[in-house]
Amino acid sequence: MNKRRLLFRLVPIGIAAAVVFFQFFSSEKITNEAGRTARHALDPKQEEVLGLESYQQVLQESDTVDAGPEFELVKRVAQRLAAATGPAAKTFDWRVSLVRNPQVNAFCLPGGKIVVYTGILPVARTEAGLATVMGHEMAHATLRHGSERLLQQKATQTLMTGAQVSVGDLSYEQQRAVMGAIGAGAKYGVLLPFSRDHESEADKIGLTYMARAGYDPAESIGFWQRMSQASSGGGKPPEFMSTHPADATRIAQLQALLPAAQAEYERAQKR
DSSP states (O other), X not given: OOHHHHHHHHHHHHHHHHHHHHHHHXXXXXXXTTSOEEEESSOHXXXXXXXXXXXXHHHHTSOEEOSSHHHHHHHHHHHHHHHTOOGGGTTOOOEEEEEOOOSOXXXXXXXXXXXXXXXXXXXXXXXXXXXXXXXXXXXXXHTTHHHHHHHHHHHHHHXXXXXXXXXXXXXXXXXXXXXXXXXXXXXXXXXXXXXXXXXXXXXXXXXXXHHHTTOOTXXXXXXXXHHHHHTOTTXXXXXXXXXXXXXXXXXXXXXXXXXXXHHHHXXXXXX
């Protein structure tokens, strides 16, 4: 390869790397509730605005349940868990909605906007089971995982663009092969492991929230076992191809976290 072609290959990648370097070091840096240093693409106010917009859109498009025992249950669990969150949620305007939908799902948007689908209630079975999943989803919001993922996605896209320019003189088939390999490496080597780490981190902090709120953290094991059974029909990809840890991995991690969570639960019982 002559020097001109080598320069053509390296310059776009170098520019992309410089942009990523700037994006990374100009982003907000915090130590999150799990004790990990994290960087974010958005500040908390921007996250709050986006979270509220998304929440309002979900409610406009959904059949919400605004009264009855199921609604009261969800509201009660949300209130107890919100009171158990840490300083990262001090500015959150917590809101919760129950949506009539058979999907086994719940989520918490940035800024503390919680949506629970009725389809998850039979899997939760108990108040502590519901606290398990709601605490997990609320932890995603307090840990600001969405903003962290956005920064990573921007960096990945910038580097992919630089790589695409650097192979611009190759044939279409060659470009497809090179970019496909790079894309697969980014997906399976960076993006998916990052997502699985977030899931495990949300499990850890969610377990702490439910214990502080007075829910027995040991109940989390049964909930995730039921979730595993509820989702086993469609088949699951291998762990390295998934955004979530394998069920067995998740349950083993939770069991390892139980002693510390049980101590938190016992302290909550004495208050």
